[in-house]
Amino acid sequence: MSVEIKNLSHTYSEGSPFEFKALKDINITIEDGSFIGIIGHTGSGKSTLIQHLNGLLTPSSGTVIVDGKDIFETKKAELIALRHHIGLVFQYPEHQLFEETVQKDVAFGPKNQGLNEEEIDQRVRQSIKMVGLDFDAIKDKSPFELSGGQMRRVAIAGVLAMEPSVLILDEPTAGLDPRGREEILAQIKLLHSQKQITVILVSHSMEDIGKMVDKILVMNEGEVVFFDTPNRVFTEISTLESIGLAVPEVTYLMRRLKEKYPEIREDVFTVEAAKKEILKVIRG
Amino acid sequence: MTMESKNRMIDVRNVYFTYPHNNENESVVALDGVSLHIEKGEFVGIIGHNGSGKSTLSKLLNAIIFPTQGDVIVSGLNTKDQENLWTIRQTAGMVFQNPDNQLVATIVEEDVAFGPENLGVPPQEIRERVDRALAVVEMQAYAHQKPHQLSGGQKQRIAIAGILAMEPECIIFDEPTAMLDPSGRREVMETIKRLNRDKDMTVIHITHFMEEIVAADRIIVLDKGKVVMEGEPRTIFRQVKRLKEIGLDVPQMTELAYELRKEGLKIADDVLSIEEMVNALCQ
Ligand SMILES: Nc1ncnc2c1ncn2[C@@H]1O[C@H](COP(=O)(O)OP(=O)(O)O)[C@@H](O)[C@H]1O
Ligand SMILES: Nc1ncnc2c1ncn2[C@@H]1O[C@H](COP(=O)(O)OP(=O)(O)O)[C@@H](O)[C@H]1O
Ligand SMILES: [Mg+2]
Ligand SMILES: [Mg+2]
Numbered sequence: 001m002s003v004e005i006k007n008l009s010h011t012y013s014e015g016s017p018f019e020f021k022a023l024k025d026i027n028i029t030i031e032d033g034s035f036i037g038i039i040g041h042t043g044s045g046k047s048t049l050i051q052h053l054n055g056l057l058t059p060s061s062g063t064v065i066v067d068g069k070d071i072f073e074t075k076k077a078e079l080i081a082l083r084h085h086i087g088l089v090f091q092y093p094e095h096q097l098f099e100e101t102v103q104k105d106v107a108f109g110p111k112n113q114g115l116n117e118e119e120i121d122q123r124v125r126q127s128i129k130m131v132g133l134d135f136d137a138i139k140d141k142s143p144f145e146l147s148g149g150q151m152r153r154v155a156i157a158g159v160l161a162m163e164p165s166v167l168i169l170d171e172p173t174a175g176l177d178p179r180g181r182e183e184i185l186a187q188i189k190l191l192h193s194q195k196q197i198t199v200i201l202v203s204h205s206m207e208d209i210g211k212m213v214d215k216i217l218v219m220n221e222g223e224v225v226f227f228d229t230p231n232r233v234f235t236e237i238s239t240l241e242s243i244g245l246a247v248p249e250v251t252y253l254m255r256r257l258k259e260k261y262p263e264i265r266e267d268v269f270t271v272e273a274a275k276k277e278i279l280k281v282i283r284g
Numbered sequence: 285m286t287m288e289s290k291n292r293m294i295d296v297r298n299v300y301f302t303y304p305h306n307n308e309n310e311s312v313v314a315l316d317g318v319s320l321h322i323e324k325g326e327f328v329g330i331i332g333h334n335g336s337g338k339s340t341l342s343k344l345l346n347a348i349i350f351p352t353q354g355d356v357i358v359s360g361l362n363t364k365d366q367e368n369l370w371t372i373r374q375t376a377g378m379v380f381q382n383p384d385n386q387l388v389a390t391i392v393e394e395d396v397a398f399g400p401e402n403l404g405v406p407p408q409e410i411r412e413r414v415d416r417a418l419a420v421v422e423m424q425a426y427a428h429q430k431p432h433q434l435s436g437g438q439k440q441r442i443a444i445a446g447i448l449a450m451e452p453e454c455i456i457f458d459e460p461t462a463m464l465d466p467s468g469r470r471e472v473m474e475t476i477k478r479l480n481r482d483k484d485m486t487v488i489h490i491t492h493f494m495e496e497i498v499a500a501d502r503i504i505v506l507d508k509g510k511v512v513m514e515g516e517p518r519t520i521f522r523q524v525k526r527l528k529e530i531g532l533d534v535p536q537m538t539e540l541a542y543e544l545r546k547e548g549l550k551i552a553d554d555v556l557s558i559e560e561m562v563n564a565l566c567q
Binding site for chain 2: 041042043147148149174175176177178179180181204206207244245246248249250252253256257259260271272274275278279282
């Protein structure tokens with residue numbers, strides 16, 4: 001599914017003394033099947049933006065068009081149906097687990113979609129497997145006795161069970177240890193390539209974003225600063241720094257190495273790519 | 285007192301800690317025979333995967349919980365002795381992960397005053413301590429603001445000021461940057477490093493971000509409730525394979541050096557920073 005964001009603005013508490021313009025005239029198109037990263041410091045409007053994509057927040061002006069349909073022009077029933085195709089995993093989603101067992105929690109979404117028992121069961125099994133958990137071992141546990149990383153996965157499984165065509169994740173690795181982080185990212189990448197769904201990932205880790213996405217949306221004070229490939233975005237070091245962001249360490253390294261090796265490429269943002277580039281210039 | 289014990293901030297002697305029951309009514313051995321020591325003025329990083337026992341250890345140091353077996357000595361005082369409790373909690377302060385759960389008052393300076401008020405410090409001195417603490421974390425300008433109007437990094441600096449106002453000798457930071465964005469993390473790390481460097485504060489810093497502790501004096505690695513590695517950052521991080529096996533990371537530059545060595549490039553295996561990597565590649 002493609003997602004078109006048109007002249008989108010959002011003002012919180014409009015007309016009150018606490019009025020706050022969180023989004024200012026956003027215009028971008030996210031193509032079907034692409035993998036998008038969103039970066040920006042806290043308060044730049046990332047969460048506000050993604051909550052418009054499934055109609056959780058209503059724009060002050062402008063709109064969102066999903067698969068050719070204006071989601072704020074459609075009838076309520078249609079919007080609800082559409083919402084099922086746009087899965088949103090909130091920040092710290094484990095805070096939203098509430099059923100007594102993992103199985104029931106993951107089944108909550110598909111149940112609301114009105115699927116039959118058999119199909120629900122199948123989806124629950126599948127999505128628990130997809131996030132790398134053992135269905136039989138975990139299905140009867142209470143979500144609250146799981147580790148932080150496991151809870152996070154159960155919450156993601158709950159969204160996957162609705163088989164969304166667009167999967168939006170708001171900082172899915174925040175607070176996890178390195179292995180937990182890596183595992184969740186690997187699962188997301190796999191999902192994207194296997195199911196060809198559109199993925200939108202909000203993250204503070206430039207390293208993770210650089211590794212995974214086709215395009216990066218950079219936000220600052222409710223506005224789009226860049227919407228481009230990692231190659232292009234990560235060469236804008238001074239602009240990124242001026243809005244409180246940074247580029248991956250290896251990108252800084254390449255810039256430093258340029259004095260000695262003028263031919264070295266600067267659009268490098270993973271350890272893997274840095275290794276290749278360094279070997280190339282050193283070995284000629 | 286011997287010379288050694290005089291400089292010792294913390295001594296953890298063969299400590300076991302068991303939580304009597306989790307949700308499934310099983311007991312959990314969170315620390316399994318841990319011995320370690322922290323000297324006064326040291327900056328020590330503690331790393332380990334989720335569930336390895338880091339928070340349990342930090343709560344033992346702060347006398348919030350007590351060893352099932354073994355001893356925890358803070359500034360010469362055993363946490364086992366009831367009468368030491370308040371002195372220990374005031375000597376070893378703690379800053380936690382979530383910036384939203386730590387601030388209690390509705391105005392920043394009241395929040396910073398909360399600790400010393402509880403200690404019974406006289407009002408005039410509280411005033412001085414609060415001003416001093418806010419100055420150290422560079423938040424004087426926010427003294428009259430409401431905490432909820434601050435960014436995550438600013439909230440953590442206020443939490444640090446609240447601890448400083450109790451005039452501790454040592455601060456234990458339990459993943460203070462986990463919920464912050466990169467600039468918030470930078471603010472908090474600069475504050476922590478400054479406390480250690482300029483104010484001689486003993487710092488124990490628990491984190492999953494390896495870059496934050498490349499300049500630590502020492503790193504302690506926990507795995508399944510045991511200390512499995514201990515040493516200078518250079519000594520620890522050069523063991524890339526071992527760290528990855530227990531689910532941990534190394535700084536990006538160390539990983540790059542490791543990968544380049546695998547390709548046969550002659551480069552040191554203890555590169556920690558961009559500067560060192562530039563030197564290694566441009567000599
Ligand atoms: N419910 C709300 N009412 C008023 N202001 C809000 C509300 N939610 C968010 N904001 C403000 O809108 C801005 C953008 O917030 P958010 O979209 O959460 O940013 P991000 O996800 O990038 O951290 C922030 O300044 C935030 O304080
Ligand atoms: N209050 C508690 N009750 C039961 N078990 C606990 C409690 N707190 C922690 N644990 C368990 O103790 C072990 C160590 O936890 P913790 O010290 O929090 O690790 P870390 O901070 O390294 O993630 C884990 O297995 C955890 O599940
Ligand atoms: Mg957000
Ligand atoms: Mg912990």
